[in-house]
Every structure is written in C-alpha cells, then in structure tokens.
Amino acid sequence: MRVLVIEDDKDVAAYLVKGLQECDHVVDHTIDGKDGLLLAASESYDIMIIDRMLPSMDGLTIIKTVRATGNQTPILILSALGDVDDRVEGLRGGGDDYLTKPFSFTELLARMDALLRRGSTQSEQVTSLSVADLEMDLLARTVKRGAQKIDLQPREFRLLEYLMRHAGQVVTRTMLLEQVWDYHFDPQTNVIDVHISRLRSKIDKGFEKPLLQTVRGAGYILSENS
Amino acid sequence: MKLVSLLRTSSFQLALVYMVLFATSVFILLGFIYWATAGYMTEQTDETIEAEIIGLAEQYKRQGVNGLISVLRERVSRDPNGKSLYLFTARDHIKLAGNLSKWPEKAQVQDGWVNFELNEDIGWQGNTHAARARIFVVQGGMQLLVGRDVHDLMTVKRLIERAINWGMGITLALALIGGIMMSRSTAKRIEVINQISRKIMAGNLSLRIPRRGTGDDFDQLAENLNQMLDRIVQLMDGIRHVSDNIAHDLRTPLTRLRNQLEGALVSVEREEDRDQIAVAVSEADQLLATFNALLRIARLETGGKVVKPESLNLSQLIDDAAELYEALAEDKSQRFKIDVQENVWVSGDKDLLFQVACNLIDNAIKYTPEDGGILVLLSENKDDVLFQVTDSGIGIPEYEREKVFQRFYRVAKSRSLPGNGLGLSMVAAVIAMHKGDIALSDSEPGLTVSVTLPK
Secondary structure (H helix, E strand, C coil): CEEEEECCCHHHHHHHHHHHHHCCCEEEEECCHHHHHHHHHHCCCCEEEEECCCCCCCHHHHHHHHHHCCCCCCEEEEECCCCHHHHHHHHHCCCCEEEECCCCHHHHHHHHHHHHHHHHHCCCCCCEEEECCEEEECCCCEEEECCEEECCCHHHHHHHHHHHHCCCCEEEHHHHHHHCCCCCCCCCCCHHHHHHHHHHHHHCCCCCCCCEEEECCCEEEECCCC | CCHHHHHCCHHHHHHHHHHHHHHHHHHHHHHHHHHHHHHHHHHHHHHHHHHHHHHHHHHHHHHHHHHHHHHHHHHHHHCCCCCEEEEEEEHHHEEEEECCCCCCCCCCCCCEEEEEEECCCCCCCCCCEEEEEEEEEEECCEEEEEEEECHHHHHHHHHHHHHHHHHHHHHHHHHHHHHHHHHHHHHHHHHHHHHHHHHHHCCCCCCCCCCCCCCCHHHHHHHHHHHHHHHHHHHHHHHHHHHHHHHHHHHHHHHHHHHHHHHHHHHCCCHHHHHHHHHHHHHHHHHHHHHHHHHHHHHHHHCCCCCCCCEEEHHHHHHHHHHHHHHHHHHCCCEEEEEECCCCEEECCHHHHHHHHHHHHHHHHHCCCCCCEEEEEEEECCCEEEEEEEECCCCCCHHHCCHHHCCCCCCHHHCCCCCCCCHHHHHHHHHHHCCCEEEEEECCCCEEEEEEEEC
16 A cells, blocks of 8 residues: 655654555655645545644644645644544544544554555445355345344444444454444443443354454454454 | 621730720720829819918918807808808707708718718708718817818719710720721731632642732732742643643653564564563553654643534433443443433534543443442533443542542552553543533442533
8 A cells, every 4th residue: 555644743653654665565755745635636545644733834734735736645634732622633534533642552553454454445335244154134124144034222233334344354342432432532441342342242142163362452342364 | 898897806806905004094094194183173272272271260260269250150151152161060969050050960970081972052052972070079079170161172073974985985895996906907908818719629720819919928928928828839740841842751751662672572482482572562651642642632731622503412321421431331241221312412612522422431440349230321501411330349548539630640459450641631622622520429339520611
C-alpha cells in the first residue's frame, strides 16, 4: 500500500515511517504542509496520515482542500489535540479517523486497516457477512454458525457485525467503544473484555475452531486461521 | 445581626469596659463637686453662727441676762424672714426670749452642734425647714440656742444629688447606645470577612474580601487575607501544574516504551517471555491511562471550557452506560436494576456525561461485593434532572466523602482494589463544567451518588 505521512515531529515521523515500512507499506513523508498538499494532490495514495499542526499550512486546511477536489482517499488525522471538540472538528473537516498523540503503533495500524477495508467495501451494499462457517444476515438480523442459529442481543449483534466487517484485522478496544457503542471515553475497567467473552461463548462455545481471538497488547481479531 | 451575638462580640465588651470606666469617672467628678459645695456652705453657716455667738457673748458679759434678752429681741425683730434662729430658755426649756416657740425635740444636748427640723412658722409659710444650731449653757439651767435656717443649703444639696443621679443615668445610657452602635459597625465588617471566609473554605477559592478603600485596619486585614488567598491559589496551581506537566512530559517516552515492548511482543519467540512482555505492556497502558485521565481533568478544570448548548437524550445515554456495565455486574452475580425515566433531555457534552455515568456505575460494581445490589436511577424534576447510582457496597465513611473528589485520593478500605483514584475527580470536573451538583450519601449499607444537572 502507498502511504503519505505529513508529520513535522521528527521522532514520530521516523518511528511511523520505519514501522510502516516494516509492514510492507510504501511510505512518502514530508514535514511541510504545502509540500504535503502538493504530494496529496499529485500522487495517488491508498491512505494519508496527516498531523494537525504543521509548518506553512494547517493539517485541517490540507484535508479540506483535498476533499474539495473530490479526492476520497482515507485520511487518518494525527494530533496532540485530544479534546472531543478537536476530534469532531477534524472529522467534520473531512478526516476519516482521528488518533491522539501519543499513540500506540498497534492502534494506528488497526485504524489504518479499518480505513483501508472500508475504502474497498464501501461502494458495494452487502446484505450478509461470513467468516468461516459463521454467517450473518444483515437484513433479517440473524446469525448462524454452521447449522446452528445463534441468538444475540442488539448490542452483541452490532459488535459481531463490526468484527465480521473487519475480519482478519486487529480491532482495538477503543475502536470498539467508538464504533459499536458510539462513545469516546475512557472505560476505567476492561468492560469490553466482558462483552467479548460473552460473545465468544455464544459463537465459539461448542465449536471445534474458535474464531474470536485476543491479540495480546492490542485487541481482538475475528479470523478463521488461529 | 442578633442582639445576643452582638453582645458577645469583643468590640461590645470593650465598649462595656469603657462605659464602666467612664461612668466611674463621672461619678467621682460629680461626687467631688457635691462634697466641696456642701462642705463650703455648711462651713459658711457655722461661721455665721459662731460670729453671732461671739456678739451675743459680749452683750451677755456686759449686761448680763437681761441685756442678752433685749439683744435677742432686737435681733429677732430685725430678721422677719427668720433666717437666724434664737431661743433663750430658763431651766426646763422655759422660753425667755427668741423666735422659736419651743425647744426643738431633737436638740437634747447641753452643749454642741445640732441639726433639726423646724415646723414653726417664723418668717416662712408653713413648711418644714431644716436648721442647724449651736447650743450652750449660759448659767445655771439657762440655755441658749443660736442657729440658721439651712433650707437653701438643703435645696442646693438636693439639686446636686439629682444632677449626679441623672448624670449617671444619662452617661450609662449614652455609653451603652454608643457601645452597641460602635460594636455593630465593627461586627458587621468582621461578619463580612467571616462569611466570605466560610464560602472560601467551602471551596470557592476565587472569592476575595471586599475593601472599603479607606485604608483603615480592616482594609489592611482584608488586603493581607486576600494576598494570603492569592498565595494559596498560586501554590495549589503550582502543585497541579507540576503534576500535569509530569504527566504530559512522561506520556511521550512512556508511549515509546510501550511501542518498543509491543514490537518485542511480536519478535520474541518463547511463550513465557511473551507473557511477561504482555504484562509489561498492560502496565504501561494503565500508566498511560492514568496520565491521560489526569490531563483530561486538568483540561476540564483549567480550560474554562463551556458546555455547548447541545441537547442530548440523557435517558438514552444512561441506558447505554448501564447496558455496557450490566454484564460486569452479572459476572459478579450482583442484582443490577435500572429505573430510567424516558426522554429526559439535558444540554451537555455527550462523551463527558457518558464518562460520568460509566465512572459512577463502574465504581458501584467495583466496590460492591458479589451478590450485592446496584440501582441506576434517572428522574426528571421541575428544574433539574437527578441521576443516582446506589449500591450496597462498602460505602464511604462520612469523613472521607469530601476527599474522594481529590485527585489520587483513595478510600482506605479500597486501596487494595484496582483503580487510580481519578474516577471521581473526573466526575466532579465534568459535573462542575455542566453547572451541576454531586452529593454522596449513605444508603445503609453502601453508597448513593446523586448527580443533579440543570435542564
């Protein structure tokens, strides 16, 4: 994948570029806002990672300009400004996701993957999802594993839906809170783990092959290869 | 101010002491005037009597008893007002000459000074008059009484006595009124200082004691107290800043450390090593969470952030929070009850209020033993809404209830449980930002947290 990184903090940038390259991404990096906008407009990228505070041009302005030209490349905003207001402003400005510095690399990768996946599936209207023998009918709102019907609470359904839409990708706890519960907050306890383990007992219990796995230090993954 | 509390003030007591001193001096002064005047007038009377006696004695020496009698007659006729009193008697007080008809009853001495009362009509009309006289024996049983009517002297004495009484009374009354007025104005100013101090102690550190601008001692006291408060605020800010700065500056290296550990988690081969690193990663995550919470609280408290007048469905929000945590309660076999009134709307920040609900419900679950009970309640009143979380857990002793809102404060009984001591500080900061109110009370056993938010 081709990734554009516009970030003026040298440490963060070096760390980002190195990490992304290790994950087999092709990375272009610039520290300047105007240069960044030029690259974003002229080259074709799969995803852009843009810092908010940049020399010569503000990150939000770059995003608005890029969007104004009809460019729909997924954009991940990176910022030291972590307030909800800043977040909302960034997302309204055209960003697809917002990550507050300092961030964990796993979180960044997980969010990047989610954005890339969304980019590729957004166009087609899916009515059903499936991972191995787990099937979800989005219209009838039913879930089956093999021949067995699984009863889920509405929230569990949304949780599983999100996991299935991002099957094979690491999904972090924060992403789940934001996407499934739709709140941006700090959950004191690992309350998400409790919900995951409930879901797991419903979809994996009694089946030979577990699908929902915990990725240590990162989050969860729904995948058929353990 | 109540009279009783006014009487207890030090300024009034001071005024009282001053009043007593002042009254005593007035009393001594008037007493002296009385003593001096009365003494002088008595002396004058005595001298007049003495002079008359000397004259009479000479007549007696020259012309004997008969001469004395004729002189007395002459003198009596010369004094129709009866200012001078004379009585010359033979044995057994038989009158020989003089203007008194009979020997006064009280004057039963042979020789010396007497004071008595006169009922006779000599020159005046009817009244009883006071008199002073000298009596002595002339010869054999004959006695002579020479005196003066001291009615005027008595009148003057009475006048002075009356002046003393009234003077004392007026002095005391004036001093009392003055004392009350003086102490009331002082007490009022002190009461202002007291009231503001109480409010400041209750937590409103931005208040200052007003000054009159006259630069008097009260103004100086107010100025000093205000400066002391400024200093306290400065120190508190300093402490807060230090902790916030530490959190801020340590966040980046800590994240780097966490990322490196995470990298190691992937590259390390052995399962046991991976376990250990995973533990280290989660420790780092917890530290980061603490730092983030601290910084968020700092931003909420100092950022002067205003809640956007954005209407949100609090019922929905509380339901979501309860649903999120209900699973946790079920895992601890706790009875989890929700009593949420539908369609309660408030204006506020959705994510922050959700954080409040989560922190409170999470605390309730955490500090309630297995098989305990938790009740989440939301109701709408006329002017505000009430969000209440009640548990049957370990509760918070009354003396610790104020402290739990301080950062990093943890109730003694709960220190063994996981937590960073920031949850309630965060709640308090968010509630304050929404101009709401939070109160802790005993739910016997357990704790009730009541949050009121304006509509």
